[in-house]
Amino acid sequence: MACTWKDRLSSYLEPIEPLSSAAKAFFSKLWLSIRADGLGAFTRLADVRAAAVASWFRGPSEQFIEFEVRAGVPDLVASARGIVLELGPGTGHQLRRYDAAAVTFVYGVEPNRHFAPDVAHAVAQAGLQDKYELIPCGVEDSEALARRGITEGTLDTVLSIQVLCSVPQPEAVVRELYRLLKPGGQLIFWEHRRSSDATTAVVQGLWNWLWALGIGGCTLNRDLKKMLREAGEWENLDSLQSDDAPQSLLPRTWGRLVKKS
Structure with a gap:
């Protein structure tokens, strides 16, 4: 079956949903870290990002x-x-x-x-x-x-x-x-x-x-x-x-x- 422009457009927009949910996971973890450590949370963003990635992967x-x-x-x-x-x-x-x-x-x-x-x-x-x-x-x-x-x-x-x-x-x-x-x-x-x-x-x-x-x-x-x-x-x-x-x-x-x- 031939690939139409509608097929392409639908596929090319697919990253929007997972990126949105990944962003929500990151900001959720960042907020929890800020509540626990204050501004110190910004010194450990790599770990916050790692926690968010783990949380996001559990979802789907x-x-x-x-x-x-x-x-x-x-x-x-x-x-x-x-x-x-x-x-x-x-x-x-x-x-x-x-x-x-x-x-x-x-x-x-x-x-x-x-x-x-x-x-x-x-x-x-x-x-x-x-x-x-x-x-x-x-x-x-x-x-x-x-x-x-x-x-x-x-x-x-x-x-x-x-x-x-x-x-x-x-x-x-x-x-x-x-x-x-x-x-x-x-x-x-x-x-x-x-x-x-x-x-x-x-x-x-x-x-x-x-x-x-x-x-x-x-x-x-x-x-x-x-x-x-x-x-x-x-x-x-x-x-x-x-x-x-x-x-x-x-x-x-x-x-x-x-x-x-």
């Missing part, structure tokens, strides 16, 4: 879980095996999707401390208390990872579900993930990326500064395929799948990339 969580189910994300997560590093578990809603018999241990790397209670609850709900550790840092903190034995060539699986859009220095992060994987290890991901439609790509760029500010650093137009291709050699780079509705500001690409042995 159930609807987004349903969307992921329709998109096949549970099957991707269930293919994780061995020693797993999950990037940015957030509220922890992927934990229910692991095959507990197939994973040896899961490390969740989450720099936003405000998600910790959500993850703890999700771990208990999934029955993974003996197989899960939340590491309060970013994946670029190699010292924190090394203290857990996560060094070059030690991971069987890296899982990234809509996280590479928001990590700082994404090219370096993807190279680091490649380095940590064992030969034959797998990168499982479902991520949004820059549109291949020229008009939509321009609109992504116009929205991007405000979107990144409001949605926890999320970037609409990263060149995901280029980052993956340049990270290192994969056995099956041509196996990636994509949905590419020309008007979508959040087109997804997903797959299981295997590090070349």
